[in-house]
Amino acid sequence: MAEKIYFYDGTWQGIMSVYHGIIGGELEAGVMAKEKGENMQDDLFSEKIFVEAGEDKFTALKDRFIKAAGCDNYSMMLWAFLSEKRGIEGHILDFIRFALKNGKGSGNLLSEDEVMRVYSAAQQVRRECHRFKGFIRFEEIKPGMFYSGIEPDYNIIMLLAPHFKQRLSSQDWIIHDKKRNTAVFYDGSKCLYREVISFEMPDDSKEENEYKAMWLKYFQAMGIKERKNPHLQRQFVPVKYRKNMIEFDETGF
Amino acid sequence: MDLSEKLRILGEGAKYDVSCSSSGSRRTNKPGGTGDAASSGICHTFTSDGRCISLLKILLTNTCIYDCAYCVNRRANDLPRAAFAPEELANLVINFYRRNYIEGLFLSSGVVISPDHTMELMIKAIRQLREVHNFNGYIHLKAIPGASPGLVDAAGRLVDRMSINMELTSDAGLKLLAPDKTRRGIIGPMTQIKDSIINYKKEKIYIKSAPDFVPAGQSTQLIIGATPETDLSIVKASENLYRGMNLKRVYYSAYVHVNQDSRLPVLNETPLLRENRFYQADWLMRFYGFKADEILDENTPFFDNNLDPKAAWALRHLDLFPVEVNAASYENLLRIPGIGVKSAQRIIKVRKLKSIRVEDLKKLGVVLKRARYFLTVGGVYAAGVPVKDKIIRTKLLEKKSLSDMQLKLFEPQAGFLTKEALNGGKNLFL
Numbered sequence: 001m002a003e004k005i006y007f008y009d010g011t012w013q014g015i016m017s018v019y020h021g022i023i024g025g026e027l028e029a030g031v032m033a034k035e036k037g038e039n040m041q042d043d044l045f046s047e048k049i050f051v052e053a054g055e056d057k058f059t060a061l062k063d064r065f066i067k068a069a070g071c072d073n074y075s076m077m078l079w080a081f082l083s084e085k086r087g088i089e090g091h092i093l094d095f096i097r098f099a100l101k102n103g104k105g106s107g108n109l110l111s112e113d114e115v116m117r118v119y120s121a122a123q124q125v126r127r128e129c130h131r132f133k134g135f136i137r138f139e140e141i142k143p144g145m146f147y148s149g150i151e152p153d154y155n156i157i158m159l160l161a162p163h164f165k166q167r168l169s170s171q172d173w174i175i176h177d178k179k180r181n182t183a184v185f186y187d188g189s190k191c192l193y194r195e196v197i198s199f200e201m202p203d204d205s206k207e208e209n210e211y212k213a214m215w216l217k218y219f220q221a222m223g224i225k226e227r228k229n230p231h232l233q234r235q236f237v238p239v240k241y242r243k244n245m246i247e248f249d250e251t252g253f
Numbered sequence: 254m255d256l257s258e259k260l261r262i263l264g265e266g267a268k269y270d271v272s273c274s275s276s277g278s279r280r281t282n283k284p285g286g287t288g289d290a291a292s293s294g295i296c297h298t299f300t301s302d303g304r305c306i307s308l309l310k311i312l313l314t315n316t317c318i319y320d321c322a323y324c325v326n327r328r329a330n331d332l333p334r335a336a337f338a339p340e341e342l343a344n345l346v347i348n349f350y351r352r353n354y355i356e357g358l359f360l361s362s363g364v365v366i367s368p369d370h371t372m373e374l375m376i377k378a379i380r381q382l383r384e385v386h387n388f389n390g391y392i393h394l395k396a397i398p399g400a401s402p403g404l405v406d407a408a409g410r411l412v413d414r415m416s417i418n419m420e421l422t423s424d425a426g427l428k429l430l431a432p433d434k435t436r437r438g439i440i441g442p443m444t445q446i447k448d449s450i451i452n453y454k455k456e457k458i459y460i461k462s463a464p465d466f467v468p469a470g471q472s473t474q475l476i477i478g479a480t481p482e483t484d485l486s487i488v489k490a491s492e493n494l495y496r497g498m499n500l501k502r503v504y505y506s507a508y509v510h511v512n513q514d515s516r517l518p519v520l521n522e523t524p525l526l527r528e529n530r531f532y533q534a535d536w537l538m539r540f541y542g543f544k545a546d547e548i549l550d551e552n553t554p555f556f557d558n559n560l561d562p563k564a565a566w567a568l569r570h571l572d573l574f575p576v577e578v579n580a581a582s583y584e585n586l587l588r589i590p591g592i593g594v595k596s597a598q599r600i601i602k603v604r605k606l607k608s609i610r611v612e613d614l615k616k617l618g619v620v621l622k623r624a625r626y627f628l629t630v631g632g633v634y635a636a637g638v639p640v641k642d643k644i645i646r647t648k649l650l651e652k653k654s655l656s657d658m659q660l661k662l663f664e665p666q667a668g669f670l671t672k673e674a675l676n677g678g679k680n681l682f683l
């Protein structure tokens with residue numbers, strides 16, 4: 001019998017709709033892949049099925065899951081999904097089944113593989129998200145409008161948005177994921193998540209350059225020369241993040 | 254003097270202050286405002302020596318009428334002096350915050366004219382931030398010893414955390430090294446802050462709109478190694494501060510030799526390892542249920558250079574080990590070297606589902622390399638050596654490269670982040 005491959009639109013709603021079908025018995029077991037993802041190669045022996053994202057299917061599974069296993073486990077799955085790791089769709093399905101059986105405490109049972117796989121992916125996303133709450137640097141590109149471009153490993157800008165909406169509520173801002181070409185736009189009241197077609201960075205104003213220079217100076221003054229430890233500094237601020245942080249110059253140091 | 258030069262000088266003057274935490278407050282943003290102090294443990298960058306920058310740690314001025322022997326800013330030192338105008342500082346903070354450079358402000362100062370005059374200037378800067386810029390981010394104020402109660406009260410209503418650095422735990426030490434400060438000038442405001450936190454909280458029960466007073470609590474800092482006190486006496490002092498003053502945190506700062514002064518010890522190097530031992534001990538008191546006189550005692554009044562205090566305690570109490578992982582209480586699990594708060598909690602949870610096997614322990618976060626000498630799993634003791642002090646001691650000895658060593662030194666801070674996040678309940682799956 002041909003193996004089934006379920007394609008979905010790449011969104012959380014999309015994959016949840018696939019899970020809904022599989023758990024409800026309407027779909028046979030199979031592997032899952034993003035529509036435009038790496039698994040698209042032609043494989044004569046498998047049967048490819050596209051599953052449409054459905055609001056009803058999504059909500060039904062979400063409600064059932066939260067009722068049985070709680071919000072914490074639900075967010076853990078979502079975070080794991082945003083890791084975009086290969087094969088994560090299957091691991092999340094295993095976890096859903098496990099959690100529906102074992103209830104609210106499921107996420108703590110790290111000795112079980114079904115939990116550990118999703119937990120560790122979620123943990124990596126959580127860690128990166130937490131880091132970026134600090135590492136994001138905004139610059140004022142127009143009066144009252146602040147821009148930040150980042151290149152995170154995981155798809156985290158949606159997770160960052162509520163944090164900045166809470167603290168920077170009286171200015172407009174944009175967080176731009178330059179890797180995925182997506183952005184969150186905040187206009188003083190709500191956040192919009194959009195694909196970015198193109199973006200051109202305006203030149204910095206004099207004031208902006210002064211703030212950047214002052215921050216750099218402060219940053220350098222705070223280091224204790226006698227205890228210099230680049231190794232430790234790299235562990236805390238990996239080089240890959242430095243490009244978009246003004247206290248580290250273009251070369252990343 | 255231009256602003257960026259002031260920033261450099263006044264940042265330099267504040268950088269040895271170790272506290273950097275921005276946690277524990279519940280101040281949230283208001284409509285039309287900027288800033289939120291309720292999330293915790295966000296580091297915005299790390300310095301070249303690997304320390305977290307969270308708050309803009311800065312002095313209002315580095316001019317000082319006092320002459321504390323251990324301090325760079327003391328009167329006797331010849332160095333460039335600078336001062337911020339309160340408005341200038343407020344403006345800088347809000348603009349840094351709006352760019353997400355910082356999590357808030359940690360303001361401290363040398364003493365100009367008098368403690369009260371200095372406090373007034375600091376309050377002015379903070380009031381400007383809160384009232385003109387509508388800033389609701391985190392503010393930690395280092396209050397000036399000897400400041401009058403009215404000013405301490407006014408400040409407490411504006412800030413999230415307040416600290417008064419005790420620095421030296423003995424009267425003799427204080428007289429010798431900080432002759433301008435009095436014990437009363439330190440203990441007085443500390444007690445006032447403690448009492449006010451309690452009283453304002455009570456008031457809030459009846460009057461919802463009553464102001465918060467120092468919602469993130471009070472902290473202090475002790476210098477390690479400037480005077481000859483034993484580690485035991487400092488750990489005890491610290492325990493008393495936690496108990497008697499309800500402090501949220503005690504910070505420990507290894508004495509750095511910055512001044513030539515005959516009253517000061519001449520140390521070849523900054524006692525960083527010793528400082529780290531204090532953080533480990535502090536950790537044990539706050540999260541592991543240890544008492545000061547369990548950590549050290551009259552027979553062992555100093556920390557062991559080669560063993561962390563928990564391992565040292567366990568070796569002094571080998572009669573209590575090994576402990577059975579499938580049966581021990583949470584409190585007893587916590588006493589096992591290599592088992593932390595998180596792994597102990599996980600063990601308890603997994604135990605409800607099934608009995609724990611050796612291969613589960615690593616996944617639950619147990620550091621087996623250390624823990625295996627102190628536990629049994631299903632009645633089996635797997636360390637393969639007798640439970641004897643000397644044997645286990647050599648197994649546990651820290652053989653570490655220098656960079657590992659330095660890494661460890663900063664662990665308390667890193668660990669602190671996770672712990673606070675856990676307590677805040679905001680991060681769902683630590």
Ligand code: SF4
Pocket residue numbers: 317318319320321324325326327328362363364
């Ligand atoms: S009062 Fe503070 S700033 Fe002044 S000398 Fe003493 S420690 Fe230094």
